[in-house]
Amino acid sequence: MTTRPSELGLLPLPSPGVGGPLSPQTPSTPGTPGFRSLNPLSSKVTAVLSTSFADTDFRDALQLLDERGVVNNPETRRRLRLDLQKELIDSNGDIISQFGKVAEQLRRIGTTIGKLNASFAEMKTEIAAANSATGDVLKEASSLVTQRRQVETKQRLLKSVNDHFLLSEDEVALLTLSSEPVDEAFFDVLSKAKKISQDCELLLGFENQTLGLEIMEQTTKYINLAFQKLYRWIQREFKTLNLENPQMGTSIRHALRVLAERPSLFQSCLDYFAEAREHILSDAFHTALTGESPSGKPDPSVKPIELAAHDLLRYVGDMLAWMHSAAVGEREALEVFFVSDGGEIAAGLQAGRENEVWRLADDEDSAQTQEFDAVAALNELVDRDMSGAVRVLRQRVEQVVQTNEETILAYKLANLLNFYRETFNRLLGPKAVLAEALGNLESEAMRQFRSLMRDHIAALQGDFQHTPADLGLPDFLRDALDQLAAIMKTYDTSLSSSLDREADFQPILTEALDPFLSGCENIGKSVPNPDDFIFLINCYEAARDSLSRYEFAQNKTANLQTKIDEEARKLVESQYTFFRTESGLDGLMESLLPLTDSPADIAKVKTLEAAKPSALTKASQMLDDFLPSALMDAMENLNKLLDARLARNLTEEAAERFCTDFEHVEEMLILADEVAEEEADEDAVDDIVRLRALFPRTSGEIRVLLS
Template sequence: MVDYLTRKHSGPTGNVEPPLSPSGAQPSRSNPLAAKVTSVLSASYADSDLRDALDLLDQRNVVNNAETRRQIRLDVQKDVIESNGDIIKEFGHVAEQLRRIGLTIASLNQGCEEMKRHISSAHQETAPALEEASELMKQKSQVEEKQQLLKAFSTHFVMSEDDVASLTSTAEPVDDRFFAVLSRAKRIQTDCEILLGTENQRLGLEIMEQTSKNLNGAFQKLYRWIQREFKTLNLENPQISSSIRRALRVLAERPSLFQSCLDFFAEAREHVLSDAFYTALTGRSVNGEEDTTVKPIELAAHDPLRYVGDMLAWTHSATVSEREALVVLFISDGNEIAKGIQAGRESEPWNKIGEDDGENSEFDGNKALNELVDRDVAGVARVLRQRFGQVIQSHEETILAYKIANLLNFYRVTFAKLLGNDSILLESLASLEEASMRQFRVLMQDHIAGLQVEHQSPTANLSPPEFFQDGLKQLKAIMKTYETSFTPDDTREADFVSILKEALDPFIEASKTISGDLKKPASIIYAINCLSLALDTLVPFDFTQIRVQEIRSMIEGHSAELVEYQYSYFQRGSGLQALLQALAPLSESEEDIKSIRTLGPFRPDALTQTSQSLDDFLPSALMDAMENLKFLQSSKIARHVTEQAADKFCEDFEQIEGKLIACDEVCGQDNDETEEPEPLRAFFPRTSGEIRVLLS
């Protein structure tokens, strides 16, 4: 039925279309049937309620007729009445339940009101007790907080009697517990500064006063303990007690006590090293007991240089060992001692007033270490000065004095690198070196004064005198010694100038004095021989180059004099001197050229004689000239000098030859119509080429 009605009255969209009248117009609103039909048809069969109703009718299988419809209406009305009755009956039960609930609620409200009255009465009775209990709890909390604060304060700022005894009592050992308590006391003293910043400063002042007293006692105890340990300390033992190093680092916070310990230590070590040095020298202790384990330096050294060298070597070895031991003792743990001393200076500002380095100076650990080592070997330095003074004064050998001075220079540079430039030992070595050099100069002056140069005479072969050769041998020994010294390269040559003035210049001046009595060329040859020997002695050493250049310049000057002598010899022996003297005043003018024929040396007979003299001279001229320099020990200089003189002679011959040719040409041009005179070249036929070949 539902499907039928839906298909019959629904459009494409499911909406019911109202029926039309036969004439196509809408039905009249007053027709009940039409209104009924319109109402039925206008109903939407898509409504779920309507569809459920229709499904119910389908399930009953009713027939759509009037009787059935009336019966259904009656049944429906009956069902509605019965349903309403059931609802009313149920609502009666609900009303009864609601009545009972109302009674229960009223009873509950009455009970609540009663409880409120009891609670209010109880609250009024217990309120004072609760307020009192709350106040007591608050006070208890404050007391507990104060107890905790007092306990923490006592634990941090108050030291126990056992701790104070461990810190200040000399009966207690200086062990790890001592240093732990000392560290805590220093921390308490530092933290007291916070208490001084509060309103109540009395507590902070009292604690700081007591702590400072305990700290001072602790440092005094540590100071005395270190002094006792220093008395039995063996620096030769590689396993130096770590407790001493730790104690020194802590004591550095009191610079005055630390310095007193260093003074005590330096004094003790100075006596120990002085006694050891005396034993090394003599083989006996200061008390006179013989030490068989030591080979005495005084007996083992067979010469003065070995003796002083062994003493310096022992001193260097002892200084190095002392410094290494003190490095382990004072520096091996980093800059802890320096930091402690710096902290001590800050805590003791009154100690800075007398310092020269200023208020902001920092502690230099290496410098302090060098000063301490230098103080330790100060006694050894005094013994060295005495022994060296005896050696220097008791020996009068020039080379020995210089070798001792050079050895002292070597060790002075070595100790400067080890201890710095400001040390007592370095000052001692410098004064000893100066004394040795002074002794060397005195001995050199005495040796020069004893030469008696005025009575010396040169040898027949003009070789350097014996005293000059001995002086150069001595100088060579000095230079070999100086070559091994530690003098810096930039000042090496400048420092040796004074030695050359003492060991070379007097011999050169003495040779000049001797050569003054000789005639040329013997005096020149003698001077060159002496200077050449000096040059050969100086050249191998790199620190004499300035003096080498000076001597070479002197040799060159003397060689120039020899060139002039040989040149004059060529002029005189060849007979050209008269020709050169005659041509000297003439110029290059035609008149002067013509006048050459009128000059005496250029007359045919004189010119022929000169040409013959030249021919006789030339074959042996070079050998004869070399014979003049036969005593010159340097054949190279002799050959060079003769070659230069020969070159100058050849140039003069070229000049004469040119003048003769020019004169012949000018005279030939002026006598074209008359009989031409015989040319000058006919009387003087030699050419410059022939001369150069003969003198080459």
């Protein structure tokens, strides 16, 4: 509820001295004096009316009046100011009363604070006296506490140093005493000792190096004793090591990897192992050869290789097969030591070489500083293991090669040795003792082959002087080709290291074929034509047919074909000469063939002796007698040529050449008759002697009869 200001009596009333209150009976006008006396009221009203209800103080005053429940009546309006002033005075009195109580409390607090200050001063005095009395004791106690902490720290440090840089008595015993086993505990302690030695380098970095030097010296001594113990243990293990057991323990492999850090001891172990394995394999090879152990005790489980000694090729093959089987087994067994752990062994050897400083200054040992090759080391060790058996093998094979007297067997032995040499080259490398030994044996077998071949040729020198009656292959050539066929078949199935197998086989042909062909050529020199041509073609074709089945003899086959073609040309020439001679046309062809169809040459025809009527008549008669059996007679000349097809082709080629020449003769005779008719008078044409009348045969007839 909003109360208007006029209802609260806030408007001032006019004083009585001014004329009394306004009434409706006393209106005022602007011109009257009363109008002027109302101006202040009007101003008040105007001011009140102009007051904004948005004013905060005004709204608070109205709200306060509402809360007090003031009744709007004249009495209330007259006492409102007085009531308000009274309430204000009462409130101020209450405040003064409350402040009096506060002051009383503050006086009490001040008294209490004074007492506290006095107590504090008294306590401060007592504490100062106590501090003065106990100061030395506290300082000594603090010093003792500090010392205790330092001692505890040193104890922990000492314990850490002892645990890290010192080996216990049990650990030292495990490293140095041979009665203690070499197991994982041993390798763990050895690793700890090596780490202590490495960490001692940190101690050497301090000013006081005594501790680091003493620990390093002691630890190094223990490490050296441990490696000596490991070295002796590996040697004992090698004595009883069974390489045929695929489940070999990992302890010896681990031991070898660790021992690699001492290259000298590692190499010594390998030498010891190689020597032991060499004796074992030598004894095993002896047992395989004889069926008895080196002590003479028979071994019923072994079938002696010497039982096949009568068959030299099988005997050598069985020995080489045993060597190959032993080398492969040895290599597979040793792969677990080198190939699978090759990286760790290489790292160990490298570390060991770096520690052995004196090796770096030794030029003779510079090769040992090279990087470790696990495969090469494996091959070298296997080769050394096999060296004892290789010596026995070389003696046996040399004996076989030197006592053999068969040419083919000598070559087969050489080829067999070549096969195994290539096999061992791939298995162990070309520098292996086994591969080199087989290479020397192969060379020895080839020398024996050449020697036997030359002895065989020398024994056949008498046969090189006799020509077969049928102009066929001589026995020595037939035997040589059979022998060569066996050699080529053996070589074809062999493993040749040469990329050019043909060049590799050429020396064999030089020894096994060329001398026999040379013997045939020497025989042919004593035989009249055309038998010498036929004989050589028969020999060359037989050799060519034997070689043509193999790719590695293609060059030699081509050379033989060239010789056959050369001798065939000679036979064609011989057949052609036969046609000219037996037909009676040799003189006529010899006279007419050089002439051409020029007028000068045509004019010479009738002047030639061979073109005289009597000569032409005789030649024509001989030709008629020759033609019916000419081809058969010509073929009869080549009936000893083994290749009937070649004989027919050569005869046809010679006949074709004869027919071609006959066409020229016929043409020259026709041209000569035509020129004679042109030059003769009309009355004498009938009296001309026509050459074609005396020599009527045509080239077409000749071709038909000789086809």
